Amino acid sequence: MNITLALILDTFREAMARKIFWGLFAISTLMILFFLFVMKIDIVEGAMATITLFGNTGRRQQNIEEIIRGVHGAVAAFLYTWGMFLAVFASSGLVPSILEPGRIELLLSKPVSRRHILLGRFAGNVLVVAMNTSYLVLGVWIIFGAKTGIWNPAFLFSIVSTVFMFAVLLSIVVLAGVLWESAAVSTMATVAIALMSPILAQNKLAERLLSSQWTRDLWNALYYALPKVYDAGRMTFEIVQNRPADSWMPFWSSAAFCGAILLAGVTIFEKRDF
Amino acid sequence: MSQYAIQTEELSKVFYHRWSGREVRAVDGISLTVRRGTTFGLLGPNGAGKTTFVKMLLSATHPTAGRARIFGRDVSDPEARGPVGYLPENHRFPTYFTGEGMLDFYAALSGVSAARRRQLIPELLESVGLDRWGGVRLGKYSKGMLQRVGLAQALIHAPELLILDEPSDGVDPVGRRQIRDILQQLESRGTTIFINSHLLVEVELFCREVAIINRGRLALTGEVRQLTAGKGYRLAAVSPADALREELTRRAQSVAGFNGSAEFLFATREDLNAAIDIIRQSGCEVESVTPTTNTLEDVFMQTVGAAANAKAGQEGKA
Known part of the structure; x- marks a missing residue:
C-alpha cells in the first residue's frame, strides 16, 4: 500500500509539475465560473423568478427540468469528448517519462515488481483525471441544483463514464508508451483508435453496404474488439437525460479491451531490457 | 544466509540488432563472486560490458544465459533487490522533486515507513552535506550535489549491498573525499560495496578486491x-x-x-x-x-x- 501510494503520489507530483493537473483544473474552473455567470444573468434569473412567483406548476417544472437535463447532457458531452481528448493529450507523456534512461534503472533497482510500477503509474494518471472530472461535474451539478432545486443524480454518471473511457484510452497510451517510449506516438495511436469508434459504430449500415462476407466480418470484429468510445458516449448522454440505456455492451467490451491491452503492456514491460 | 553478496554463473547477455540480425555479446559467460562485507571494484574499458553486467544484477536487463544471485536470491525476484542500494551512472532524477521529496519517494519504494523516513531524511542530507538544500528542487542542484543526494538515496534504507556506478563522477575533490568517508564508514559497518568505476586510483585506494572485464569477458579477478x-x-x-x-x-x-x-x-x-x-x-x-x-x-x-x-x-x- 505504501509503495502503491508512493507511485500514485509521484504521478500526481509530475502531473502538477508539468501543469497537466493545473491546466485541467483551470479549464474545469472556467466552466464552473461560466455556469455561475449564466445562472446570474437576467434572462435565467427572470425565468426562475417566474416559477417562484406562480408556483411550480407541472408544465413549467417539466420545462425547467428538461432545460437542466439538456444542460447536463451538453456538459457531459463536452466533457466526454473534448475533456477526455484533452486529458489524453496532456497525460500521454506520463508513461514514457518513467522509461527515460537514468530514471527507469533507479525505479527497477527497488524491490518493486515492474507490474506494480506500471499499474501504479496508470492508477495515478486515472486519479488525476478523476479528480478534475469530479470537480467539474459536481460543481456544475451543485450550481444548477442550488439555483433550480432540481437535482438530477443521473448527471453524476458522466463522472463514471468519462473516467472509465479515459482509463480505457490510457491503456493504449501505456502500451504505446512501453513499445515506443514516445508521447507523440502514444497520442497518435490513442486518438486513431478513438476516432475509429464512430465509424465502426455504423456496423448495421456497413452490413448492408459491404458486398463480401469477410469485409462484414472484419468490420464487426473490429467493432467488437476495439473500445466503443462513441457508443458509450451516446449512452452517457442518454443516461444523463434520464433515458434508459439499451445495452451495457459498450462498457463491458471496452473494459475487456482495457484489461487485455494493459496485460499486453505489462507483459512487454516485464520482458524489456533497459 | 549466503556468504556471498553477489554470485553470477556464466552470466551472458547478447543483444540482437533487429534489422541486420547482427549480435553483440555485451557480457560473455561471467562467473563472479563477491563476498559479503567486502569492497569490490569492477573495472574495464568503455564498452567492456560493465554497465550491462550491473544492470543484470538489478534485473533492469535480462540475461540471455546464466544466472545472478544477490545474497543467495535470484535477481529475477524483486525481493532480492530489497537489501540493495544503487546509484546509477548518468542518473536522471525528476527535477520536480526537492531533495527531501526525492529521498522520501525512493525510500517509500524501498519499503521504509513514513515515520522512519521523516527521521532519516534530515540525517542523510546532513551526512552528504546537503542539509540546507533539502527543500530546494533538484533542478537547481549542481552535478556534484546531484551525485551526493543520489548517494543519500542509495543509503536511505540501510542497504547491505551498495552498488555504485561511477560514484565520484562530476564531484569536486571535497565532495569526493566526503563520499569516500561515507563509504569507509559503511564498510566498517559491514556493508558490501560494489563500485563500477573508471577511476583506477580511486578503486585502488578504496577497494579490497577487483575484477577487470574486457570485451564482455572476465579478464582478471x-x-x-x-x-x-x-x-x-x-x-x-x-x-x-x-x-x-x-x-x-x-x-x-x-x-x-x-x-x-x-x-x-x-x-x-x-x-x-x-x-x-x-x-x-x-x-x-x-x-x-x-x-x-x-x-x-x-x-x-x-x-x-x-x-x-x-x-x-x-x-x-x-
Whole structure:
C-alpha cells in the first residue's frame, strides 16, 4: 500500500509539475465560473423568478427540468469528448517519462515488481483525471441544483463514464508508451483508435453496404474488439437525460479491451531490457 | 544466509540488432563472486560490458544465459533487490522533486515507513552535506550535489549491498573525499560495496578486491593487495590441476584467478623459470608471462592490453 501510494503520489507530483493537473483544473474552473455567470444573468434569473412567483406548476417544472437535463447532457458531452481528448493529450507523456534512461534503472533497482510500477503509474494518471472530472461535474451539478432545486443524480454518471473511457484510452497510451517510449506516438495511436469508434459504430449500415462476407466480418470484429468510445458516449448522454440505456455492451467490451491491452503492456514491460 | 553478496554463473547477455540480425555479446559467460562485507571494484574499458553486467544484477536487463544471485536470491525476484542500494551512472532524477521529496519517494519504494523516513531524511542530507538544500528542487542542484543526494538515496534504507556506478563522477575533490568517508564508514559497518568505476586510483585506494572485464569477458579477478604486490613476473597457466595449483601457490607471491585459469606472481626470474618447468612437466599450458609493476593502472593496462594483443594476433592469423 505504501509503495502503491508512493507511485500514485509521484504521478500526481509530475502531473502538477508539468501543469497537466493545473491546466485541467483551470479549464474545469472556467466552466464552473461560466455556469455561475449564466445562472446570474437576467434572462435565467427572470425565468426562475417566474416559477417562484406562480408556483411550480407541472408544465413549467417539466420545462425547467428538461432545460437542466439538456444542460447536463451538453456538459457531459463536452466533457466526454473534448475533456477526455484533452486529458489524453496532456497525460500521454506520463508513461514514457518513467522509461527515460537514468530514471527507469533507479525505479527497477527497488524491490518493486515492474507490474506494480506500471499499474501504479496508470492508477495515478486515472486519479488525476478523476479528480478534475469530479470537480467539474459536481460543481456544475451543485450550481444548477442550488439555483433550480432540481437535482438530477443521473448527471453524476458522466463522472463514471468519462473516467472509465479515459482509463480505457490510457491503456493504449501505456502500451504505446512501453513499445515506443514516445508521447507523440502514444497520442497518435490513442486518438486513431478513438476516432475509429464512430465509424465502426455504423456496423448495421456497413452490413448492408459491404458486398463480401469477410469485409462484414472484419468490420464487426473490429467493432467488437476495439473500445466503443462513441457508443458509450451516446449512452452517457442518454443516461444523463434520464433515458434508459439499451445495452451495457459498450462498457463491458471496452473494459475487456482495457484489461487485455494493459496485460499486453505489462507483459512487454516485464520482458524489456533497459 | 549466503556468504556471498553477489554470485553470477556464466552470466551472458547478447543483444540482437533487429534489422541486420547482427549480435553483440555485451557480457560473455561471467562467473563472479563477491563476498559479503567486502569492497569490490569492477573495472574495464568503455564498452567492456560493465554497465550491462550491473544492470543484470538489478534485473533492469535480462540475461540471455546464466544466472545472478544477490545474497543467495535470484535477481529475477524483486525481493532480492530489497537489501540493495544503487546509484546509477548518468542518473536522471525528476527535477520536480526537492531533495527531501526525492529521498522520501525512493525510500517509500524501498519499503521504509513514513515515520522512519521523516527521521532519516534530515540525517542523510546532513551526512552528504546537503542539509540546507533539502527543500530546494533538484533542478537547481549542481552535478556534484546531484551525485551526493543520489548517494543519500542509495543509503536511505540501510542497504547491505551498495552498488555504485561511477560514484565520484562530476564531484569536486571535497565532495569526493566526503563520499569516500561515507563509504569507509559503511564498510566498517559491514556493508558490501560494489563500485563500477573508471577511476583506477580511486578503486585502488578504496577497494579490497577487483575484477577487470574486457570485451564482455572476465579478464582478471583478485585482491588488490596481491595484484599490485611488488615487481616481478606474472605467469598465467591454463586450468592447472589442483595439485599443480597448490605447488605453484607455495612458490608464488600471490595468486589470482580468471575464467578457470590462474595467474601467479613470482618475485624473481629464477622462481618464474622453475615454475614454467613444473608447468611443462605436468602437461599444463602457459597462457602468458608478463613482467609486473605495482599499480592497479599497470595491472589494468597489462590485462586489457594483453587481451587486445591476443585478439589482434588471432585476427592476423585469420
